[in-house]
Amino acid sequence: MPIQVKSFLEQYLPSLYTCIKCRGCVSSSGEAKPVCPMAERYGFFSYSAGGMVALARSIYEGQLNWGPELAEVIFNCTMCRACAEQCRNIYYLTNEYFSVPYLVEKMREELVEQGKIPPGVRDYLKSVDLHGNPYQISGSKRGRWADEAGIPLYSGQEFLFYVGDEGSFDERGVTIAQSVGALLKNHVSVGILGNEEICDGNEVKSLGETGLFEVLVERNIEKFKKLGVRKIVTFSPHAYNSMKNEYPKRGGDFQVMHYTQLLEKLMDQGKLDFSGLKTTVTDH
DSSP: OOOOOOGGGGGGTTGGGTOOOOOTTTBOTTSOOBSOHHHHHHOOGGGSHHHHHHHHHHHHTTSSOOOHHHHHHHTTOOOOOHHHHHOSSHHHHSSSOOOHHHHHHHHHHHHHHHTOOOHHHHHHHHHHHHHSSTTOOOGGGGGGGGTTTTOOBOSSOSEEEEOHHHHHHSHHHHHHHHHHHHHHHTTSOEEBOGGGOOOOOHHHHHTTOHHHHHHHHHHHHHHHHHHTOOEEEESSHHHHHHHHHTGGGGTOOOEEEEHHHHHHHHHHTTSOOOTTOOSOOOOO
8 A cells, every 4th residue: 555645744754664562562561560651551562652653554565544543542542651751663773753742742733633532532622712721610700719818819929829720629729739838928928810811821731732832931931021920830740841841942941840849949049948847758
């Protein structure tokens, strides 16, 4: 069967043909420890990084078409990058660095463009577009998490505490955000956006909806600049990733740190002391 050029897939040659299906992206060499959470969950090679490459190659060769069945596999990838840590073939034997998660993101973009996405993903993106969050909750209720913490709205403080969707709506996330917010308020000058905050767009981008991502980024950057924000401390590591690595490419040149980094800085300065805390703590 003659190869049919498929736009963005063409740029990944010869990487698409370098995978030898050694299954190193499924489990560690010589060990039974799983590497890919999706391959462990479903038990099929198709869900691993090697499987994603094989699917992309089949599309490129015209043996497989974009469709719902393909979308179910592609959108199950957690983008954890464990495959990048384990693979010693595609990642290191090709002429340039090849990222399977990046390939997955590009394949998702194509599926979004064609409207062939799982219902759950469709509803997620629709909610972000309508409400500024994926929880299908009105944005007018976004700032309720801060009522008990007593954190003021941003009005020129040193730091903008960007809480994000999880800290605003997720039950456990709200509790953690309140604790972190109260801790920050007692040691630094910090303010929040309250109901004016919207999604940072990190997951929107990873799901392949680049148009919506650009809209969110543009709106956030415009709001931050209008308020005179210079320093942002994020509750979510995903928001940190987006604002630290993606926003500067689009004119959002802010000093961004995750709240754990700020807490560490305060500890180094002697302003925060946990030495008397007798408990077990796990930082994910």
